[in-house]
Amino acid sequence: MTVRHLLAGLVLGAIAPLSLAAGGGALMDYTPDVSNSASVQRGAANFMNYCSGCHSLRFLRYQTLAEDHEVPEDLLAENLMFTSEKPGDHILTAMPSEAATGWFGQAPPDLSLTARARGADWVYSFLMTFYVDPSKATGVNNLQLKGASMPHVLGHLEGYKVVAEGEPKEDKGGHGAHKGPEFEYVQAGALTPKEYEAFVRDITNFLSYAAEPGAKERHALGRWVLLYLFLLIPLTWLIKKEYWKDVH
Numbered sequence: 709m710t711v712r713h714l715l716a717g718l719v720l721g722a723i724a725p726l727s728l729a730a731g732g733g734a735l736m737d738y739t740p741d742v743s744n745s746a747s748v749q750r751g752a753a754n755f756m757n758y759c760s761g762c763h764s765l766r767f768l769r770y771q772t773l774a775e776d777h778e779v780p781e782d783l784l785a786e787n788l789m790f791t792s793e794k795p796g797d798h799i800l801t802a803m804p805s806e807a808a809t810g811w812f813g814q815a816p817p818d819l820s821l822t823a824r825a826r827g828a829d830w831v832y833s834f835l836m837t838f839y840v841d842p843s844k845a846t847g848v849n850n851l852q853l854k855g856a857s858m859p860h861v862l863g864h865l866e867g868y869k870v871v872a873e874g875e876p877k878e879d880k881g882g883h884g885a886h887k888g889p890e891f892e893y894v895q896a897g898a899l900t901p902k903e904y905e906a907f908v909r910d911i912t913n914f915l916s917y918a919a920e921p922g923a924k925e926r927h928a929l930g931r932w933v934l935l936y937l938f939l940l941i942p943l944t945w946l947i948k949k950e951y952w953k954d955v956h
């Protein structure tokens with residue numbers, strides 16, 4: 709038993725740094741909180757306002773979102789859905805993909821699985837690292853997705869910034885690995901940097917939820933499974949005792 713534990717520890721210890729290193733570059737740490745329904749709801753409303761014009765969430769139904777995060781039906785219809793839609797519908801975009809390809813060089817991808825495929829860290833970092841780049845048709849570039857054809861659709865909220873000269877400095881905020889690149893604002897937005905960061909956290913939480921709507925139930929179920937296994941220990945021990953009692 710102890711040898712097995714030791715081996716498992718060694719293997720995990722060897723793998724963990726590899727998976728961390730795979731992020732690389734200017735990736736910022738972000739652990740999504742999909743159990744924070746208030747945040748997921750704000751993220752959903754902001755997604756509908758600022759993102760759904762271009763991006764769909766083909767695998768998520770309005771109804772599922774409402775049930776998982778306790779959104780009353782009238783609020784769902786009022787705040788999240790466009791008038792012609794029904795709660796059972798999937799979250800689609802109004803943008804015809806052929807026209808989008810003409811405008812952006814490519815159709816904006818469906819974001820259903822992005823938070824899982826790219827990771828929440830990546831989505832968070834992507835939304836945090838748009839910077840001014842006059843050589844681009846959109847006027848901006850992105851540190852996570854060099855040459856991204858997505859405009860900075862949140863520019864009026866965040867403001868516009870340029871990458872500061874020199875090496876990115878260590879974050880002194882005591883977050884350890886949280887090492888963000890340095891930017892300088894050239895134009896302020898409607899939100900303060902702190903408020904914008906909270907806005908991005910909400911959208912990232914929502915997209916992480918959308919990428920795996922079952923996660924909440926899976927975690928809740930996991931607790932019961934562990935409890936069941938735990939209760940099984942003394943029973944199994946009693947059975948073993950009973951079974952071996954006549955063997956000497």
Ligand code: HEC
Nearest residue numbers: 758759761762812814815816817822831855856857858861
């Ligand atoms: C005006 C259209 C438009 C809007 C609005 C828009 N996007 Fe995009 N987005 C794009 C395009 C085009 C791409 C493809 C960029 C590329 O690959 O160069 C993209 C790419 C992305 C990606 C990267 C996907 C991947 O895996 O490569 C993410 C994440 C993303 N958008 C999130 C958002 C979020 C969140 C919002 C709302 C705040 C939003 N987008 C609003 C057009 C848009």
